[in-house]
Amino acid sequence: MTNGSYWIKGGNGKGKTTLFKLIAGQTPFTGTIEIDNIFLHKNPVAYRSKISYAEAEPQYPDFLTGNELLDYYIDIKKADQKSAAILTDQFKMTAFMDNKVSTYSSGMLKKLSLILAFTGETELYIFDEPLITIDKEATAVLYQLINTRKREGKTILISSHQEIDATTLTLNGIFEIDNQKVIRC
Amino acid sequence: MLKLWLKTFGKEFYKQHAGLLLIIFYLLFGWMQSGGIFNYVLSILLTLCSSFTALLGFCFFLSLYGLKCLVFISQKLSALDYTFVNISCSAKKKTQLKNWLGLYCILLFPALLFAVLILITSLYYHYYWSAIIISSCVILLLGGLTLYTFRKVNYGFKPFQSLSANWLTVKKPYWTWTIHYVLKKQILMFVICKVLSFIVFTGIIWMFADSGNDIRVYLIALLASVIAHSTLIAAVLRFERSSLAFLNSLPIGQCAKLLNNILFLVLLFAPEFILYSIKASLSVIGAASAFLFSIVTLLTLRMSLYILGDNMDSYLKFIFCFFLAGMFAILTNQYLILSLILLICNMAYHSYLFYRSKL
Numbered sequence: 001m002t003n004g005s006y007w008i009k010g011g012n013g014k015g016k017t018t019l020f021k022l023i024a025g026q027t028p029f030t031g032t033i034e035i036d037n038i039f040l041h042k043n044p045v046a047y048r049s050k051i052s053y054a055e056a057e058p059q060y061p062d063f064l065t066g067n068e069l070l071d072y073y074i075d076i077k078k079a080d081q082k083s084a085a086i087l088t089d090q091f092k093m094t095a096f097m098d099n100k101v102s103t104y105s106s107g108m109l110k111k112l113s114l115i116l117a118f119t120g121e122t123e124l125y126i127f128d129e130p131l132i133t134i135d136k137e138a139t140a141v142l143y144q145l146i147n148t149r150k151r152e153g154k155t156i157l158i159s160s161h162q163e164i165d166a167t168t169l170t171l172n173g174i175f176e177i178d179n180q181k182v183i184r185c
Numbered sequence: 186m187l188k189l190w191l192k193t194f195g196k197e198f199y200k201q202h203a204g205l206l207l208i209i210f211y212l213l214f215g216w217m218q219s220g221g222i223f224n225y226v227l228s229i230l231l232t233l234c235s236s237f238t239a240l241l242g243f244c245f246f247l248s249l250y251g252l253k254c255l256v257f258i259s260q261k262l263s264a265l266d267y268t269f270v271n272i273s274c275s276a277k278k279k280t281q282l283k284n285w286l287g288l289y290c291i292l293l294f295p296a297l298l299f300a301v302l303i304l305i306t307s308l309y310y311h312y313y314w315s316a317i318i319i320s321s322c323v324i325l326l327l328g329g330l331t332l333y334t335f336r337k338v339n340y341g342f343k344p345f346q347s348l349s350a351n352w353l354t355v356k357k358p359y360w361t362w363t364i365h366y367v368l369k370k371q372i373l374m375f376v377i378c379k380v381l382s383f384i385v386f387t388g389i390i391w392m393f394a395d396s397g398n399d400i401r402v403y404l405i406a407l408l409a410s411v412i413a414h415s416t417l418i419a420a421v422l423r424f425e426r427s428s429l430a431f432l433n434s435l436p437i438g439q440c441a442k443l444l445n446n447i448l449f450l451v452l453l454f455a456p457e458f459i460l461y462s463i464k465a466s467l468s469v470i471g472a473a474s475a476f477l478f479s480i481v482t483l484l485t486l487r488m489s490l491y492i493l494g495d496n497m498d499s500y501l502k503f504i505f506c507f508f509l510a511g512m513f514a515i516l517t518n519q520y521l522i523l524s525l526i527l528l529i530c531n532m533a534y535h536s537y538l539f540y541r542s543k544l
Contacts, residue, residue: 024434025542041540049436061362061428063369068357075359076435 004172005146005156007164009185014177016159017056020128023157024053035124049077052120056128056159058113062102066093066112069101070119077120087115090141107133114138118145125149125156132161143168186273187284193267195291198257204497205374205416206295208504209381226302233303234312243303244322247296249380251326253373254292258334274339281339285331297323363449366424367417374417382413382457390464403465404475404515408508410457411482415504418486421449423495439539443532450483474521481524482511484531491538 010016021027025040025048033040033047040047060069066088074084088094091111096104104112110133117125130142146156146169158164164171174185199206214222233239261267273281290297300323307315357365367375389406396402458476465471485507493499514523538544 022542026430026433028541028543040542044540044542045436045438048434051434053431053434055431059428059430061366061424063365064357064362071356072359073435076437 001155002172003150003153003155005150005158005169006173006175007171008157008159008175008177008182010159010177015180016177017128019177019182020053020126020157020159023124024051024126026053050123051126052117052122052124053126054113054117054128054130056132058109060101060109060112063100065100066097066104066115069112069116070097073116073119077122079120084115084119087118087145090145091115091138107135107138110134111138114142118149123154125154127156127158129159129161131164140168186276186280187287190270190284190288191291194258194261194288197261198254198292201257202253202416204419204501205377207501208412208415211505227306230302230306231310234307234310234315240303240315240318243299244318246380247293247300247322248326249373249377250293250296251289251330253377254289255330255333256373257292258288259337262334262337270338278335282331282335285334286327289327289330289334293327360445360448362429363421363425364452366428367421367453370424371417371420374420378414378417379456382410383460385409385413386457386460398466400465400471400475401515401518401520403461404478404520405512407457407461407475407479408482408511408515411454411479411486412504412508414453414483415486415500417453418483419490419495419497419500422487422490433542433544439536439544442539442544443535446487447480447484450480450487454479454483474524477528478520478524481527481531482507485527488531488534491534491543 008016008019018027022029023033025033025044035047035050038047038050070084070088073079074081085094088097091114093108093111093115096108101109101112110130114127114130114134117127125146127142131139134142143165146158149156175182176185177183214225233243262270273284276284300319303319304316307313307319386406386409389409390402393399393402393405458479461475462472465475486504489503489507490500493503511520511523514520535544
């Protein structure tokens with residue numbers, strides 16, 4: 001897969017989330033997964049430093065605040081504090097970042113997971129159902145950020161039930177999961 | 186209505202706490218021979234009836250257990266799959282109260298059974314004050330729990346004044362997350378584990394008081410204290426698997442993960458180790474080997490849950506076998522070798538899990 005943005009289609013239970021969890025290194029598997037000749041099984045830390053994953057239904061410890069999670073991501077991904085602040089501003093989350101995650105609505109939780117995924121420099125961005133629960137403004141920000149990362153030569157994988165707006169995001173390929181196989185459409 | 190609540194709340198409660206209850210049962214009665222159980226139980230009951238402090242201690246345990254049940258019910262009531270309970274609000278007040286009382290009686294059954302035995306013993310041996318104290322405690326506890334739950338279900342729409350102090354917010358670095366989880370979400374289990382741990386530790390020290398300053402006695406006490414933490418370790422691992430799963434896609438090295446786990450275990454076991462250091466006047470090497478032994482055994486309990494797949498029945502069996510193996514190693518003075526073997530095995534298994542995307 002070359003750089004660009006790709007849409008993974010497939011109905012419920014087809015295995016989109018499982019596929020993304022495998023690529024993100026969250027689920028045990030047999031076989032090999034690699035990015036730029038870095039294998040997940042052989043060099044998990046180097047591999048994971050090349051990916052960013054935003055889950056469909058993000059779960060975080062509810063006693064933490066958004067900022068505590070963000071600080072942790074900045075620290076782990078050696079990211080820039082300023083760009084993280086811009087991201088929270090873009091998603092209109094700055095006012096809520098000192099609140100505990102337990103007080104967040106599902107949309108806010110989703111926005112937080114997107115902010116965390118965009119924090120730091122990685123090669124591959126994986127977004128599992130990024131369009132669910134977020135409002136129109138946040139969707140526009142998401143498309144804009146994906147386009148920026150695309151221009152920077154990154155790869156973006158998106159799974160979505162909703163149709164992706166072709167006028168705001170041009171896709172380099174569409175894949176479908178059928179009978180446990182990923183097929184190019 | 187009660188039938189349905191017993192099938193849901195009751196079944197779930199005993200399923201979740203079977204391990205803890207069985208461990209307490211083992212620790213209290215497991216070491217007794219079947220012939221001596223009656224005299225043993227009677228002596229405990231008489232001690233509780235005759236000693237005001239011991240009885241207050243039992244009342245404290247009873248309240249703690251009641252609080253545990255209350256927290257469990259409250260958590261379930263706020264869960265989405267338990268919203269059906271709100272339908273009970275349409276029943277008469279008396280029916281609702283009766284059902285909640287019935288549910289709490291079932292949840293508190295093991296402790297209530299013991300309280301009834303204390304009551305009978307105190308009446309039989311003419312300790313009337315003890316009878317009054319224990320019956321008042323049971324009535325107040327059951328009444329309080331029933332009324333509180335009734336109010337919570339029926340008047341949950343009334344705004345609740347939070348007592349949290351926002352000015353007291355402290356930043357939580359990554360290595361403190363599991364500690365925060367234990368102190369905020371599992372505080373009751375934590376207190377129960379610590380009380381149990383303290384009791385078994387001092388109990389074993391008293392039991393072998395005539396053995397002098399033998400390190401093996403302290404190590405057996407530490408081993409029992411470690412095992413008292415088994416359910417808490419399982420709860421922490423469950424939390425890590427659900428709420429900290431997102432860490433698995435972050436570039437964190439296996440050494441950092443292992444050290445973080447060990448740091449948590451050290452902090453968790455620090456009170457016992459301080460107690461141990463005060464009680465035992467051992468050499469630096471003795472203290473270091475005891476520290477290594479206790480941390481490695483805690484780590485083994487944690488790692489065993491990965492192999493056993495969070496199966497609590499198998500976990501309990503493993504704990505029993507592990508306790509016997511640990512006792513044997515201590516009695517034959519091979520505890521240091523056992524610690525080193527377990528440390529190597531744990532590190533190797535941790536590495537295997539890490540490279541297989543299981544950590």
